[in-house]
Amino acid sequence: MNANPLSAKLTKLLASSLDDPKLRTSLTALSEFYTVNAVNSRHNLRGDIERRGTEVNYQFLRELEKVNIQFLQLEAEMNEMNSLCQEMQDRLNLANDKTVTLLEQTDALREQSNICAVRQTILEAFLDRFTLSESEITILCSTAMDVTPAFFDALEHLENIHADCNALLITEHQRAGLEIMDSMRTYRSISYDKLFRWMQSECRTMSRPDGMMEVREVTKRAIQALKQDDQFFRSILEELVHVRRNAILRAFIDALTRGGPGGTPRPIELHAHDPLRYIGDMLAWIHQTVASEREFLESVLSAERKMRDRGQAEIKLPKASPLRLVESNATDAEIVDSLLDKNLEGTARPLKSRVEQVLVSQANAITAFKISNLIKFYSSTIEKAIGADAALSKTLHEISDASMQVFFDAIGKQSADLLRRPDTPGTDLGPPPAVKETVLQLKEIMKSFDTSFVQVDEGNKDFAPILSAVIDPLFQMCDIGAAHLSAFNRAIYMMNCLHYVQTALVYPFTKHKVEDLEKQVQDYVDTVVDEQHMVLLKQSGIAPIIQAMETKDERTPLSSVPGMDAMSISAILLRLDHFLGSVNLDLTSWLSKIVSSRLAKSISTQNVKMFVDAYRRLCQAVEDPKNQYEFPATILVRTADDVEDLLVD
Structure with a gap:
């Protein structure tokens, strides 16, 4: 191991990586105060670094001291605030102890207020559902006010109240339901009486004969509303029938005698001299009136809305009705049909009387038949x-x-x-x-x-x-x-x-x-074929032979019958050639009297066939050994096929 310190440091220094973040941070900090690379500076580097670290620590302590002072101030303020809050809490506790009774009373009053609000809402809903407003009562009952859409809204409200009272009767509020129903019954009677009288006057305005006047929506709603009262509804229908029947009858008479407005179209009776046109014009007018009147009645009886309790499809009317306009449980379509029948009933008598007048004076069968077809078509x-x-x-x-x-x-x-x-x-x-x-x-x-x-x-x-x-x-x-x-x-x-x-x-x-x-x-x-066949047999002369063949005894030979010997038959067959030459002329003379060429040809063909068949039977009889003719070939000059060829030609 190398003990040289310098070598060790160099080795350590060389082994260090310049990418180390700590090294780079240290070098950056060192560059701030190590500006001169001198010997003294290098010798004092350690002391400088320690001195600089000491200054930094002193500076940090001074800053911490400032922070400490601020925390002490904050603590003092917090203690003061805490004491104030405690004082306020004490005061609040004291005030709370003094006002607890008031708070209890306030809560009780608040609860009662909520109950009253709920009761007020229920009462308002009840009154709205089970009572009429003053304006609605005025609209329904005042004769000074006309029938308007607002009337029907109020009437519908009244009907709804009347229906809802039935629900009250099955609860513990039966007395309230009976009282409300009784008061509503009074209003209902007055309102329907008002509506009925208004509708009566409205019906009197429906006297235009063409039935195409526009029906107001308020009129339709009035009819629909009156369906809720059987008696009123039946009476209105009777009034409507009376007005419309008279109007249609009057219009029909005017069309017959006066014509249209301004004379166009001309009066129907101007064409009384022409039976077909006269009757056709009357029936055409009635047919057109039927269509327009149906459209008018359907418009009158149509409903804008249904009342709550009853639909418009079913109407229960009393069994006893003076005019029998409608039956019990009649539908709207059945009511229209019944009204249409009654409204047009008045035209039947004048139509019938005029047609009968035409028929009485009519002697021409073709014209009478055309009139019948015309009436049947319109009927x-x-x-x-x-x-x-x-x-x-x-x-x-x-x-x-x-x-x-x-x-x-x-x-x-x-x-x-x-x-x-x-x-x-x-x-x-x-x-x-x-x-x-x-x-x-x-x-x-x-x-x-x-x-x-x-x-x-x-x-x-x-x-x-x-x-x-x-x-x-x-x-x-x-x-x-x-x-x-x-x-x-x-x-x-x-x-x-x-x-x-x-x-x-x-x-x-x-x-x-x-x-x-x-x-x-x-x-x-x-x-004709049978008669002509007998004539041809007689003219040809073979009639006696055929008769002998048909009448003789089966056991008797034909040659033994008197007049049927070989010589006699030969003589008859010799005359046959002359007949075959003239028979076509005879056929043409009487066939020309037949109108149909098809029938004439058919008769001629049948005659030829029957004659040939008779001659063929004759030949077969002569050739039959039972009839004992010697040398039949000498007797039969012509074969059946020869005779057929001559006749067909």
Whole structure:
């Protein structure tokens, strides 16, 4: 180990790091007073440092002495303050001992004050809920004040009080509830009487006939409020019906006789000479009035708000009502329907009397039918708006039935004339003039019915009696007129008449009648085919052979039947060639009398088929060994196919 002190110091110094914070702080402090690097300074460095440390300590002691003095002053002041606080505490304790009774009284009074405040709040709430203010009483009871929205607010408050009293009756405050309810009952009676009288005068102002005047909101609320009193509400409805019914009736009479304001539109009765327009204008006016009156009544009965106890949907009215306007538990919609029925009831009588006057003077079946369709259309439309049980609906049904009866009477008269003087068939066996005229009339009737907005299903049911009334007597007349004809000509004549009528039935609601006529036509076609077949058999000469084949005994050979030997049949079949050459001319002559080319072609085809079938049976009989014909090929000059080819060509 090196004992050299200098070396040790150097080693220590060199080992020191210049980044050491303590070293750097020491050097910084040393630089403040070690300014000269001299030998004396280096020798005295330690003493200087110690001396400087001593001065710093003295300076620190002097500063601490100042702080100590200040703390002593603070302590003295704190002691003085503490003594003052103790003195004040003593005084407060003394004052507290003297005022404890006063404080107890103050607390008791404060508690009583809080109780009184709560009671005052409860009392104010009770009075507000169970009593009317002076202003509300004045509004409700004073006849000098008009009915305004404030009236209904006060009335609603009264109703709420009346309802709340029911809650008091089930508590220990029954006496208060009874007293309040009794006083409110008086106010309620006076207020509803005032409202009823005001509403009576208001109803008298609702006399405008168009029903489109604007209904004030206060009027709507008045009606809604009166629903709470059954008697008043029923009386108001009766008053409203009286006013509106008279107004509508007066307006209808004015529309008929005076026209609109300033003469526009013109009076309806100016068109009395035109039955369709006259009746149509009356029904159109009533239809328009129904719509406007319903809108007016719905506006009157609509409610801005519901009262507390009862909703507006259910109204309990007495069973006994003079006008029977509404039934018990009627809804608003039912009340509107009932009022609408009563309001329009007055128009039924003048409408019915005028329509009946038109119908009495109406002899034209087509016009009567158009009138019936027009009435039926409006009857169905108006019935949807006012119901089937309404007086106006029943009246419309009555005049609709009456107009249809006039139509049937006119058709019946025409049918009687046809049967009394039936047309006789012409030489062409075509439809007579009576059939053509009747079909023209029927086309007009069907066209009118097709444009009458009647549903197809209803049309099939409703139009069937009309078709029968027009067509059945017509065919009966044709049948009577053709009584002198032969069965063949009569069948052609009836077939032509049926087909002529059938071609006119082109509407969906005539489908069933067309099918019936088709069956009758087919029956006459079968008659014509059968008659012509017998004629063709006779003209061709093979009728005796066919008859012998059908009438002989099965065990007897055909050749053994008299006149059916091989030579006789050969002679008959030789004449068949001449017939086959002229038969087409014969068919053309009588087929030209059939109006329908389709039917003529069908009849011709059936005749050819039946004749060929008969000739084929004849050939089969000749070729059959049982009939004992020798050399059948020499007898049968033509085969059945040859005959068919000649006839078809």
